[in-house]
Amino acid sequence: MRVPRPRAPARSRPRSLAGQLFAMQVVLVAAVVAGCAVFTYLSARSQARDAATHQARATTQAVADSPSVHEAIRSAHPSALLQPYAERVRRDTGVTFVTIMDTDRTRWTHPDKRRIGERFVGHIGPALKGRTFDETYTGTLGPSVRVVTPIREDGPGGRIVGLVSAGIAVDTIGKRVSDQLTALLAVAGGALVLGGAGTYVINARLRRHTHGMNVAELSRMHDYHHATLHAVREGLLMLDGQRRVALVNDGARELLGLTGQGDLVGREVAGLGLPRELTGALLASEPRVDEVHLTGQRVVVVNTSPVDGGEHRGTVVTLRDHTELQALTGELDSVRGFAEALRSQAHEAANRLHTVVSLIELGRVGEAVRFATEELELAQALTDQVVTAVGEPVLAALLLGKAAQANERGVELALTPDSHVDDVAGLPARDLVTVLGNLIDNAVEAAGPQAVDGLYPARSGAAPGRGPRVTVTVAVRRTPARELLLRVADNGPGLPPDAGDTLFERGWSTKPGGGIGLALVRQTARRHGGEATASQRAGGGAEFSVRLPLPGEGT
DSSP: OOOOOOOOOOOOOOOOHHHHHHHHHHHHHHHHHHHHHHHHHHHHHHHHHHHHHHHHHHHHHHHHTOHHHHHHHHSSOHHHHHHHHHHHHHHHHTOSEEEEEOTTSBBSOOSSGGGTTSBOOSOOHHHHTTOOEEEEEEETTEEEEEEEEEEESSSTTSOEEEEEEEEEEHHHHHHHHHHHHHHHHHHHHHHHHHHHHHHHHHHHHHHHHHTTOOHHHHHHHHHHHHHHHHHOSSEEEEEETTSBEEEEOHHHHHHHTOTTSOOOTTOBGGGSOOOHHHHHHHHOSSOEEEEEEEOSSOEEEEEEEEEESSSEEEEEEEEEEOHHHHHHHHHHHHHHHHHHHHHHHHHHHHHHHHHHHHHHHTTOHHHHHHHHHHHHHHHHHHHHHHHHHBOOHHHHHHHHHHHHHHHHTTEEEEEOTTOBBSOOTTSOHHHHHHHHHHHHHHHHHHHSHHIIIIISOOOTTOOTTOSSOEEEEEEEEEOTTSEEEEEEEEOSSOOOTTOGGGGGSTTOOSSTTOOSHHHHHHHHHHHTTOEEEEEEOTTSSEEEEEEEEOTTOOO
């Protein structure tokens, strides 16, 4: 028979942080209320005794100063006159007893008439010396707080002719304290209930905010949260309801170019020095999805999600680095353009080959040879010019591919005679493709026949689709200042008169929908310490220039 394995006792889950705080606060409230109750009780008991002493003292002094008492003491039978008087005073003042006696302790009055004539039980020494004093003493009526005052014959300095003692029983004082204690306990109980209820409400809210997690779980979550924020490459930025930075990780600092600005928490987004379009996207009240923006060094994809809970509480922003992807996209576009140019050239080559074959079949061999030679010379001329002038193979390939693309669109791409560059070592080929490729594409699109006949008014003297040959001129050379100059000019309609410096901002374009090409050109130039400029070309058209300092060469 198989003996079942005893199950291990289930481990109890530690109490949540809210539960621990609730227990601690209940104990604290109970301790405070109990301490206040004990203190109040002791204070009330002390005050009750002081009040009883004060009441008895006032009674004895009033009796000792009464003229009728002095006359009764001088009479032959003091008790007959003093006993009714003492009882009236006792009832009116609420004390337990009023005893008037001779200086030899013989009682003239007592609440129990049988005790009249007996000796007073208690101390009278200080009173016989002329001083009023108080004490707690157990007499014939039990324990009491009593006061003894001397009775002087002729004013304060006269002879002591008797003594008067008044007291309040300790049981009477205790009853007064008990009555106060009942009210005190009721107040303490109410304070305990109210404090417990308030503590419960506060901790219920805390439990909701902490999701019932205990201290260890919260600490572990904080550690994971901190490690995750600094481990992910994507940027995370959190803004509060006042558009201030509430949280930023290392990835966001790097992507936004804020690594050297110290602590960013609490700073307003508008004061971070970010580009205007990017700042507007971060502060937008509506969500932004996969928007491409430029910083000083990078191309970032921005997604924003407002945190709403009846009111705008903040914004969560995620950032992804799009710089490499944008560069790869540009290279892919160039490769796609090369492929399209090769396809076009293959198609044209097939047409020319058919033409040569047809001429030979018709017996016109000389014309066939002349036609083929002319085509070869035209194709080779640009290739020889580019290869001779541009020693950088990536730039040379780019120029040849763009020339083929431009030719397909009815645009002639030419290299200026002064173009010459042997080596651009230190400048990434990817960035050169970004700059020169975007400038040529921009010039071809702006100056091509479709732009002239569509987006721009036709040039004077030329009918749509006809007129002067549209050209794009490219200059690639070193300058005496040891810079690489990339200049692209066209004979198109030129720049809009109100363009100004906005040409290189994200979204500016002569095409519907905007563009990012020129903004990437300026960003790439500035990343290498250079600058991009645009101007109207003499004789019509636009001219864009980019100057890039060559690494390792001083000025």
